[in-house]
Amino acid sequence: MRDHLTIFATDIIKGSVRSRSRRPMYALVRLVDGEIVAEEEVSQFRLLRLLNTERPDILAVDSIQELAADQRELYALLQVLPPQTRLVQVTGGDRTESLAKVAGRFNIKFNKLSPFDEARTIGQVASLGAGAQVIAFENATEIVVSRHRSPGKGGWSQNRYVRKIHGGVQRWGRDVEVALINAGLKYQKKEMRAFGGASRVAFEVAASRDRIPVSTYRGADVQVRISGKKLERIRFEPLTGKPKYLIVGVDPGTTIGYAALDLDGNLVILNSSRQMTSADLVEELCKAGRPLVIASDVEVMPFSVEKIRRSFSAVGYSPRQDLSVENKLELARPYPYRNDHERDSLSAALDAYRQYKNKFQSLLRRVPAGYDLDEVRAGVIRGQSLEQVIGGLRARGAVPAVPASPPPPHRAPELSAEAAGAAVALLDEKVSHLDGVVKRMRGFLVEMQNELDGKDREIRRLQNRLSRDRSVQGRAIRADAEVARKDAEIQSLKKRLRKEERTSRSLKKRVERLKEIETIQQDESEEQVPVKILAAFTRDAVRTLTAGVGVKPGDLVFIRQVDGWGRTTVRDLVDLGVRGLIVGKGDEKMDPQLVQVCRELALPLLTGEETGAVMKGGIVLAERVKVDVALLIWETGQEEYRREKKKDLLEGIFLEYRSERGKEVQRHG
Structure with a gap:
């Protein structure tokens, strides 16, 4: 089994696979574990022979069109490759990038005019996991x-x-x-x-x-x-399934807006939805990449955004003060957003990226070539020093490829006297031709200089006109901006006022309800007991009742029907210290499972008939004497239930002991 990763990296020097007269020649660079061991110029035929002889792990190219003119030729090429050799396009799969952009992620620089330099870069980024494998077969x-x-044909021996x-x-x-x-x-x-x-x-x-x-x-x-x-259909499979890091801005509310940028500031996703929950948003962001920073557009991060941040263990970002509408418009102007929610989330993400941008540019000068810049940036954002990040990457085996120096050029052979004379004559002719070209270029340069002077004068005239127009329009723009700011403040105050009015109305209704209950308690305190009404047997209804009239320890709770009950709802009533639960219908078809749960959790379950509960003007009143008698009967049944539980427990222990004892007797005779 091979212990080292062997890569053949190629870049075309001349010719084309589409040409019948000029067949392609390639710059071939061999790499073993990221180190360059050999370089040579080969034809396509020799390249295929070397591949079948040496059987490398990866054949890396920047474009598969350099190897095959169409899909049919690509299938044929992959058919003749050794089975263990993977064809990798380092610039990506269905959506390609330039080689310079891919190399930039690893802080690798190269000469775009040198095929051998490009081949070295292709091999280095392939050894670091960049690119996508070409998959053509099932x-x-x-x-x-x-x-x-x-x-x-026939014959005697056929x-x-x-x-x-x-x-x-x-x-x-x-x-x-x-x-x-x-x-x-x-x-x-x-x-x-x-x-x-x-x-x-x-x-x-x-x-x-x-x-x-x-x-x-x-x-x-x-x-x-x-x-x-x-x-x-030919498909592409990334060499590494590592998702890209994201800076995410979230605008919470009834309509959730979210935007995500990569660490280069490119917009990856921008959307908003009314039906989306926090879990849906987390799933959507996981599909897009790996959130590194979760940003908000307000100084105090909302709780819903904080929950999303904790889901990814991401770094939180909030501005020093709430972003104004003018700042949001300025930040989001280059991008196509559909509504205010997308604008706010996008401005939050852009503000966070702007905060880290200078630090990212500083890292470009300090990170050695060959390290994944996204991993380095992520470590620095999480609070690590550059030395700690590089040390961690080196410990994990992400050691950069060390480019070997190219082999020395071959020395040209010495020429004979006749060949030297012919070469000198050829050079003289070329020099004469170039002198004529230089003279023509000088005349052309003078013409261009005169034209350039005229353009400069036109530019100065237009700049003067533009400055005058700006001085006039500037005052109008500043006035419009001030009006827009005031309008935004008014709208914000109106929203706040409406919210306070709704809260005030809700509190008034609650006070009136409490006063009504208090009056009934004073009037009927001797013979009747007020009972608080539960609209439905659900946790939401319990929370609504608690927020409305409140539930104190010792209160009685009335419910018309127990359809849709749940164990957690019963436990919530027990946690509130409810004295008893009265069911409106006194029929004998009480759900036995509900009775069992109430017995287990020690919540008295009574009927309206037992307690004499009647409704008066939206309030339920029960007879105090009947309530006490019903509770006494329940407690008697509860004592019997506890005794039965203890009895069953002891019988279970006895049966288990007898079984274990029987097994022990059988083992020892």
């Missing part, structure tokens, strides 16, 4: 054993000749089948019987080409062909 392989020659060929095909088919069985691979076999054996044996194996235990073969009578099963 996880299935077809093996065909067939005749390698035709039986021909039958013996045909038997020999068909017998060889049959023997090879059996050998292939034995090899597949020994390897434990599933397959389907189709055999075409013929005189003396078989003319064709085909196997469809449920495994990729690199797991097939046989290889292609061409003999005098028999040939063995191995081919992968083509996909309908």
